[in-house]
Structure formats: C-alpha cells, structure tokens
Amino acid sequence: MQKDVSHAEVTVIGGGIAGMAACIHLAKAGLQVLCVEPQGEVGRTPVGESLDWSAPDLLRALGLPMEQLIREEIATYKRHVTLKLRDGSSRHYIPGDWLERPPYNVELKTMHVDRSRLDEALRIIAISCGVTVLQDKVIAVESAGRRVTAVLAAAGTRICSPWFVDASGGGATLFPRTFNLPAQEYGPKKVAMWAYFSVPELIEGTTLYADCGHSGYMQWVWEIPIRSDRISVGYVAPGEAIKQKRQQGLTVEDIFKEKLAQYPRFDHLLNAQCEISACVRSFRCRVHDRVSGPNWVIAGEAAAMVDPMTANGVTAALRHAAEASDLIIRARHRTSLPVLARAMYNRRVADVGRFFNCGIEKVLYEGPIRDRVGPLTAGDVYTVPAWTLNLVYSRLRPRGVVFTLLYGFLLGLFRASANLYDRYCKRRKPARELCGQN
Numbered sequence: 001m002q003k004d005v006s007h008a009e010v011t012v013i014g015g016g017i018a019g020m021a022a023c024i025h026l027a028k029a030g031l032q033v034l035c036v037e038p039q040g041e042v043g044r045t046p047v048g049e050s051l052d053w054s055a056p057d058l059l060r061a062l063g064l065p066m067e068q069l070i071r072e073e074i075a076t077y078k079r080h081v082t083l084k085l086r087d088g089s090s091r092h093y094i095p096g097d098w099l100e101r102p103p104y105n106v107e108l109k110t111m112h113v114d115r116s117r118l119d120e121a122l123r124i125i126a127i128s129c130g131v132t133v134l135q136d137k138v139i140a141v142e143s144a145g146r147r148v149t150a151v152l153a154a155a156g157t158r159i160c161s162p163w164f165v166d167a168s169g170g171g172a173t174l175f176p177r178t179f180n181l182p183a184q185e186y187g188p189k190k191v192a193m194w195a196y197f198s199v200p201e202l203i204e205g206t207t208l209y210a211d212c213g214h215s216g217y218m219q220w221v222w223e224i225p226i227r228s229d230r231i232s233v234g235y236v237a238p239g240e241a242i243k244q245k246r247q248q249g250l251t252v253e254d255i256f257k258e259k260l261a262q263y264p265r266f267d268h269l270l271n272a273q274c275e276i277s278a279c280v281r282s283f284r285c286r287v288h289d290r291v292s293g294p295n296w297v298i299a300g301e302a303a304a305m306v307d308p309m310t311a312n313g314v315t316a317a318l319r320h321a322a323e324a325s326d327l328i329i330r331a332r333h334r335t336s337l338p339v340l341a342r343a344m345y346n347r348r349v350a351d352v353g354r355f356f357n358c359g360i361e362k363v364l365y366e367g368p369i370r371d372r373v374g375p376l377t378a379g380d381v382y383t384v385p386a387w388t389l390n391l392v393y394s395r396l397r398p399r400g401v402v403f404t405l406l407y408g409f410l411l412g413l414f415r416a417s418a419n420l421y422d423r424y425c426k427r428r429k430p431a432r433e434l435c436g437q438n
C-alpha cells in the first residue's frame with residue numbers, strides 16, 4: 001500500500017559522501033532534510049580513499065577537521081604521490097614548500113581515509129543535525145515538466161518535498177536518466193578490484209604503479225595507507241581486458257593476484273594473506289550537462305564521474321554538495337532556483353569534470369602523449385595543471401558569472417592544449433619506448 005511522506009523541505013537521494021555532505025549543509029541551515037539510502041550500516045564497501053589537497057577544508061566545513069580524523073584513526077596523512085613504473089623508475093609528486101608560506105598559506109598535507117569510518121562519522125553528524133534517514137531505494141521519479149514533484153521508494157513510500165538533491169552515484173544516475181540529460185563519456189568502461197592488507201609500517205603517501213602494457217592503454221595499481229597498519233590495494237583496467245581474462249576461466253581473485261604478483265612490493269603481502277576477497281566495481285567516466293532543474297540539483301558522481309586516478313572524486317562530491325545546498329538554501333523562500341545561478345552550477349560541474357577526465361585520458365591513459373614524452377614526464381604534464389587549477393578553485397571559490405566563466409576558460413585552455421598535443425603526437429612516432437613492457 002502506498003504511503004505519502006511530505007514533512008521534509010529537501011529530499012536527498014543517496015547517502016554516499018555527496019548525499020551526506022548535502023544533508024549536513026542543508027540541515028545546519030535549518031532545513032528539514034530526508035535522506036533516502038538503501039544501504040544500512042553494512043552496505044557496499046565505499047571507495048575513494050586518497051584525497052586531494054582541497055578535500056580537508058571541505059571536510060572541516062562539515063565538522064570533521066583533519067586533526068580529528070587523524071586522531072580518531074579515520075585518516076592518515078598524505079604528503080605525496082609516487083608514480084612507479086614496471087622498469088623500477090619512479091617520480092615523487094610533492095607540493096612545493098613555497099606554497100606553505102604567505103600569501104599562499106596552503107596546507108601541504110592531505111589525507112588517506114578509511115571510507116567506512118569516514119562515511120559513518122558523516123552519518124552520525126547528519127543524524128545529530130536532525131536529518132532523517134529512510135533506509136529504502138528510490139525506484140521512480142514523478143515530474144511535471146522539468147519539476148520533480150515526488151519520488152517513489154521501493155517499499156511503497158511516495159516522498160513529496162519542495163526541493164530534491166540527487167546524489168545517487170555513478171551507477172544509478174537517477175535524475176540524469178529521468179530527464180535524459182546529455183552526457184559525455186571518457187575512456188572505455190573500466191573495472192576496479194581492490195582488497196585490504198595488514199602492513200607493519202605506515203607510508204605517508206599514495207603510490208601508483210603504472211603499466212602501459214602492449215595495448216598502449218594504461219592499467220594501474222594503487223597502494224593507499226588508510227590506517228597506520230592497513231593498506232588498500234586496487235587494480236584498475238579496461239573492462240574488455242578483464243572480460244577476456246574471465247573468459248579464460250580466471251576468477252576476480254585470480255586476476256587480482258596475478259596483477260599484484262608482477263610487483264615485488266606485494267610479494268610478502270600475497271604470501272602472508274593467501275585468502276583474498278576482492279571488492280569489484282565497474283564504471284565509466286562521464287560528465288552530464290544541465291545537472292540542475294527548477295527544484296532539483298544533482299551532486300557527486302551522479303552529476304560527473306571523474307577517473308579514480310585523478311583523486312578528485314571525493315573533492316568533487318563535497319564541492320557539489322556544498323554548492324548544491326547553497327543554491328537551495330538561498331532559494332528556500334522561492335518556488336524555483338534562480339536560472340543564472342543554476343546555469344553557473346551546471347557549468348562548473350561540467351567544466352571541472354571534463355578537465356580532469358580529458359587530462360588524465362589524453363595525457364596518461366592513452367598512448368600518444370605518454371609514449372612521446374615518457375610516462376614520468378606525462379605525470380608532470382598532468383599533475384602540474386591539475387593540482388594548480390584545483391588549488392585555484394579552492395581559493396577563488398568561483399560562484400558568480402565572471403569567476404565561473406573565467407575559471408571555465410582556464411580549464412578549457414588546458415583541455416584544448418591536451419587535445420592539440422595529442423593530435424600532434426599521433427602524427428609522429430613515439431620518441432620513447434613504451435613504459436613497463438615485459
């Protein structure tokens with residue numbers, strides 16, 4: 001039997017990091033918030049553990065300062081990123097010391113997070129702010145023109161509210177599907193598989209092991225110390241490569257172990273832990289246009305899914321949540337979100353998502369640029385503008401028309417340069433050998 005619920009001013013669909021962050025911002029501003037999330041406390045394993053340098057401030061704004069997260073063993077410090085190749089060569093990416101000094105005053109540390117613990121901490125804050133969490137799944141969206149009027153949950157509840165936030169993640173993309181929103185996809189479908197290992201010592205950095213292989217499309221392994229004695233190790237490859245191995249009869253665990261066995265670093269972990277149960281996620285990087293409507297906003301991966309290698313997914317989710325909430329809070333006494341503010345939000349989400357996805361695909365995943373300049377230099381070519389422009393976003397907080405368009409122009413310039421250089425490299429023979437080949 002259908003039951004109508006209409007007490008909330010905002011319905012947030014999805015209780016992942018974007019959804020919980022939006023709930024907290026909205027509830028702290030005094031709005032009545034209902035969050036619909038199907039997973040209970042023991043849900044699927046959340047992922048997104050290596051944060052970029054903009055994330056700590058965004059978490060602080062939610063009531064979780066970095067010092068507390070470290071103290072409570074929800075996070076470890078991340079001071080650098082190391083890129084390692086199969087031939088043993090490597091490069092450290094560390095923010096320059098000068099950034100720490102005035103006038104920049106940038107915090108040079110960020111974090112690795114234990115996502116289960118972080119998500120739980122966010123959930124506790126949300127509930128203490130008065131957010132109601134309904135454990136259910138939204139199965140249908142009712143709309144009148146471009147307005148969302150209600151959402152229907154699997155158990156039969158029909159939820160009406162003046163405002164809606166879709167934070168249902170990259171797999172569900174609820175509102176993009178309802179409104180048939182245009183999307184741009186980047187790279188092939190990919191599969192990530194990961195597991196957790198005990199380690200004796202802590203490394204204060206993320207390590208990425210790149211393997212450019214014979215096909216030229218990069219595969220990679222991550223090593224992220226989420227606690228002082230626990231690391232997350234994951235493998236990301238094109239879906240097609242994994243499918244072929246599965247057709248040969250290999251299990252996910254076989255594929256995962258086979259990959260890790262290529263790196264001496266993991267020998268003792270594989271020997272010490274013979275039973276490995278790997279989590280698996282398939283995904284496609286994509287960026288949607290028009291991610292807000294008269295009374296709704298899309299936040300997080302449901303709006304734009306950036307590649308995990310960028311380590312910008314959590315920051316993007318937290319930024320979307322803050323900006324989407326701000327739009328609703330400012331318009332709470334109106335019937336619709338202001339058209340210009342919506343258009344600027346749409347623009348920022350799309351520009352940033354395209355910048356990161358285009359950059360990482362053209363410069364690192366695909367062969368031409370990487371093979372021409374070498375994978376370690378390609379790492380610099382990607383990292384320097386990515387870190388700089390991400391920092392500029394944190395400092396400038398582009399919101400109005402002028403800053404949004406100016407910032408979008410800078411991002412567009414990098415994208416255009418990457419595309420042009422890619423074309424140039426395709427016409428020329430690779431100047432260097434492919435990395436990491438056997």
Ligand SMILES: Cc1cc2nc3c(=O)[nH]c(=O)nc-3n(C[C@H](O)[C@H](O)[C@H](O)COP(=O)(O)OP(=O)(O)OC[C@H]3O[C@@H](n4cnc5c(N)ncnc54)[C@H](O)[C@@H]3O)c2cc1C
Pocket residue numbers: 013014015016017018019036037038039046047048049050051052136137138139167168169170171172174192281283299300301302306307308309310311312313314315317
């Ligand atoms: C393999 C992998 C590795 C990554 N590594 C990093 C990293 O190191 N650093 C980084 O910054 N980012 C990383 N990311 C990206 C990061 O994980 C995501 O960007 C971020 O977690 C997205 O959060 P979200 O809340 O938008 O989506 P999700 O975390 O997917 O949350 C969506 C929520 O919505 C719920 N939901 C789904 N459908 C419905 C429905 N119909 N009704 C109600 N609720 C629903 C789900 O249960 C879920 O809880 C990685 C991503 C992947 C795939």
